[in-house]
Amino acid sequence: MAGGWLGPRKPIGGAHDAAHGLRKTLSWPHLVALGVGAIVGTGIYTLTGVGADRAGPAVIVAFAIAGAVCAFAALAYAEMATLIPTAGGAYAYTYSVLGETLAWIVGWSLILEYSLACSTVAVGWSAYLVGWIQSLGVDLPAQLLAGPHAGGIINLPAVLVALAIAGMLIAGTRESATFNIILVAIKLTALTAFVVLALPFFDADKMTPFMPYGFGSHVEGGTTRGVMAAAAIVFFAFYGFDAVATSAEEAKNPGRDLTIGILGSMAICTLIYMLVAISAIGSVSYIDLGKSSEPLAFVLRTLGHPGAAWAIGLAALIALPSVILVMMYGQSRIFFVMARDGLLPRFLSKISPRSGAPTTITLVTGVFVALVAGFFRLDEIAELANAGTLVAFIAVAVCMMVLRRRDPDLPRVFRCPKPYLVGTLAVLGCLYLLASLPTHTLTRFAMWNVIGVAFYLAYGRARSVAARNEAAAG
Numbered sequence: 001m002a003g004g005w006l007g008p009r010k011p012i013g014g015a016h017d018a019a020h021g022l023r024k025t026l027s028w029p030h031l032v033a034l035g036v037g038a039i040v041g042t043g044i045y046t047l048t049g050v051g052a053d054r055a056g057p058a059v060i061v062a063f064a065i066a067g068a069v070c071a072f073a074a075l076a077y078a079e080m081a082t083l084i085p086t087a088g089g090a091y092a093y094t095y096s097v098l099g100e101t102l103a104w105i106v107g108w109s110l111i112l113e114y115s116l117a118c119s120t121v122a123v124g125w126s127a128y129l130v131g132w133i134q135s136l137g138v139d140l141p142a143q144l145l146a147g148p149h150a151g152g153i154i155n156l157p158a159v160l161v162a163l164a165i166a167g168m169l170i171a172g173t174r175e176s177a178t179f180n181i182i183l184v185a186i187k188l189t190a191l192t193a194f195v196v197l198a199l200p201f202f203d204a205d206k207m208t209p210f211m212p213y214g215f216g217s218h219v220e221g222g223t224t225r226g227v228m229a230a231a232a233i234v235f236f237a238f239y240g241f242d243a244v245a246t247s248a249e250e251a252k253n254p255g256r257d258l259t260i261g262i263l264g265s266m267a268i269c270t271l272i273y274m275l276v277a278i279s280a281i282g283s284v285s286y287i288d289l290g291k292s293s294e295p296l297a298f299v300l301r302t303l304g305h306p307g308a309a310w311a312i313g314l315a316a317l318i319a320l321p322s323v324i325l326v327m328m329y330g331q332s333r334i335f336f337v338m339a340r341d342g343l344l345p346r347f348l349s350k351i352s353p354r355s356g357a358p359t360t361i362t363l364v365t366g367v368f369v370a371l372v373a374g375f376f377r378l379d380e381i382a383e384l385a386n387a388g389t390l391v392a393f394i395a396v397a398v399c400m401m402v403l404r405r406r407d408p409d410l411p412r413v414f415r416c417p418k419p420y421l422v423g424t425l426a427v428l429g430c431l432y433l434l435a436s437l438p439t440h441t442l443t444r445f446a447m448w449n450v451i452g453v454a455f456y457l458a459y460g461r462a463r464s465v466a467a468r469n470e471a472a473a474g
Contacts (some may be wrong), residue, residue: 002164002206002256003129007099007100007101007102007305007461007464007466008099008387008465008466008467008469008470009095009096009097009098009099009466010092010095010096010341010466011096012084012096012407012410013305014085015271016346018279020366025255026250026251026252027251027252027253027257028179028253028256028257028260028261028264029181029288029385030180030263031244031251031258031260031261031262032180032260032264032268033180033181033184033239033256034180034244034261034265034267034326034329035244035261035262035264035265035266035269036052036187036188036238036239036265036269036324037180037183037184037187037323037326038186038265038322038323038326038327038330039237039238039240039265039266039269040184040187040188040191040269040323041121041237041240041271041320041322041323042235042383044191044272044273044276044296045294045296047233047234047236047237047293048276048277048280048281048295048296049288049289049290049292049294049295049298050230050233050234050290051063051140051230051233051234051277052289052290052295053225053280053289054213054224054225054226054227054229054230054233054282054284054290055211055212055213055227055229055230055231055289056057056209056211056212056213057206057210057211057224057275057281057286058210058211058213058215058227058230059111059206059227059230059234059281059286060277060278061083061211061227061231062227062228062230062233062234063231063234063237063273063274063277064075064274064430065227065228065231065234065417065458066175066231066234066237066427067266067270067273067274069235069237069264069393069426069433070235070238070266070393070424071270071399071432072397072422072423072425072426072429073393073396073426074262074263074266075416075417075422075429076393076396076397076399076416076422076423077089077090077262077396077424078251078258078259078262078263078395078416078424079400079412079414079415079416079419080257080399080400080403081175081244081254081258081262082094082254082259082401082412082413082414083253083410083412083413084096085254085258086337087332087339088107088123088334089110089330089333089334089392089394089396090107090110090392090393090395090396091103091106091107091110091334091337091338091397091429092107092337092394093289093395093396093399094237094395094399095341095466096397096399097396097398097399097400097402097403098402098428098460100252100464100467101456102395103451104338104452104453104456104460105449105452106392106395107334107338107343108335108448108452108453108456109387109389109391109392109448109449110330110331110388110392110443111331111334112384112385112387112388112445113385113388113389113390113392114327114328114330114331114334114368114447115325115331115365115372116372116384116385116388117160117323117344117366117372117385118162118327118328118331118371118373119158119369119376119432120225120368120373120385121320121323121324121327122159122161122162122324122369122373123155123323123373124156124158124160125158125317125320125324126145126155126157126158126161126373128313128317128320129317130145130157131313132313132314132317139150139335143154146412147374147375147376149376151184154374154375154447155374155375156374157371158370158373158374159370159371159374160365161321161324162328162369162373163323163366163367163369163370164321165321165324165325165328166365166366166367166369166449167245167328167366167369168325168330168360169325169328169329169332169362169366170352170359170362170366175341177255178297179407180252180322180325180326181324183318183319183321183322183325184319184322186315186318186319187315187316187322188272188311189315190311190315190319191272191276191317192278193311193312193443194210194276194296194299194300194308194312195275195276195279197300197303197305197308198278198279198280198299198303199275199278199280199281199282200284200298201282201283201303202279202282203282203283204282206282206283206284206285207282208283209279211227211342212404213225213226213227213229214226214227214451215227215228216228217229217232217436223437226434228436229436231433231436232386232433232436232437232444233312234391235386235390235433236271236385236386238266238269240271240323240326240327242263244261245405248267253286254413256366256413257334260415264296275457276296280295280296280299283299283302283303284298284299284302284303287337288302291293294313295447296309296312297309297310297312297313300312308392316346323420324369325385328362328369330356330367330433331365331369332362333358334347334363335348335361335364335365336349336358336361337349338460339361340465341466342444342460342463342464342467342468343456343460343463343465344460344462346463347360348361348364349361357426370412384441384444384445384448385456386437386441387434387441387442387445388435390430390431390433390434391434393430394424394426394427394430394431394458397422397423397424397427397430398423398427400416401418401419401420401423401424404419404420405414418456443470446472
């Protein structure tokens with residue numbers, strides 16, 4: 001145990017008693033599916049159009065840039081997750097390498113990432129459900145389909161799907177992960193069908209001018225445009241692989257399974273995104289594509305495939321809950337490990353003897369996500385999820401580089417190639433994307449962390465298990 005002005009550090013690979021240790025139930029197929037389940041979601045179904053509006057055909061470059069930044073971060077994650085195979089992901093690594101104070105800030109940021117992303121997808125799923133039902137000629141009470149800020153009382157479908165996913169996670173991690181594999185298969189099948197139907201209509205003329213709004217971010221016509229402006233937005237479509245790292249303590253063979261899970265899910269999703277973007281941009285006008293809120297369905301309808309457009313909408317309706325499942329899983333594990341460390345109320349880290357899952361904190365997470373999804377508009381505040389993710393990615397890359405210098409001889413199951421170059425590129429890329437976010441988003445993110453630090457100083461620091469252990473040892 002070591003400490004300093006940034007607070008105590010937890011020992012790497014510290015053990016936990018049976019009452020507060022998670023059961024090892026996941027193998028690498030579960031982890032790959034968890035990663036793909038989190039990454040492939042509302043982003044690819046909607047952000048292709050948003051990116052086209054901001055970058056034109058060069059949205060393909062924006063996807064590549066966002067994917068590259070995430071790939072650098074994924075390499076750092078793979079080394080840290082196999083070196084410190086415990087629940088908590090970036091929070092746990094920061095705690096062991098940089099200290100408790102920074103770990104709290106990273107954990108608090110991750111709570112923001114997972115909760116807002118989870119609630120946003122729940123609201124998006126509700127919109128898909130309502131639209132699909134209305135296409136069958138059935139009208140539902142408007143007051144039960146939107147929160148107070150949108151003229152309704154509560155977004156009931158969003159609340160119900162959030163609570164249903166929470167119930168599934170309470171039933172057990174392995175059961176939830178197995179169900180997630182089925183949902184991921186449906187999503188991948190739908191996106192593959194889109195590429196097969198759209199790619200034959202590829203027309204090189206639609207790719208010109210390739211970069212109509214330039215590379216850097218700038219305001220044009222009231223909209224922030226440029227390749228980097230698009231990259232800062234489509235980044236949302238990539239993150240989620242970090243949820244795999246939060247499952248480290250439940251992996252049967254962490255060294256092998258986490259490496260395959262993190263890098264495998266990133267490789268699969270990057271390939272899918274590039275193919276989908278090329279197919280969409282090359283088959284219809286990027287100007288028309290940028291005006292559509294459902295770009296993939298728009299492309300198929302334009303190409304004369306209305307039935308396929310309807311089917312892809314149905315596939316999204318069926319499969320999007322997998323994103324909610326993985327994000328809620330990730331958030332509950334962050335909450336769980338912070339409670340186990342004493343920074344949140346300790347009773348929240350109680351494990352169910354039947355399922356081996358942290359049922360109390362999963363229920364609390366589910367209710368919290370359901371309330372946010374049911375009563376709040378998340379159109380602007382959802383961008384806060386990106387800010388929280390970027391901070392976590394920066395922390396993991398820094399932890400990897402610091403630990404390489406501080407403890408170069410630690411046994412590493414996966415060694416990141418050229419760690420200082422990869423780590424530096426991950427940090428610089430994330431900082432660039434962070435700076436590309438709107439000013440009001442960064443302001444709100446700072447306010448969120450001010451609240452978090454105040455809570456830590458008032459509650460968590462005095463109850464820290466690591467601090468108590470350090471005091472007892474010294």
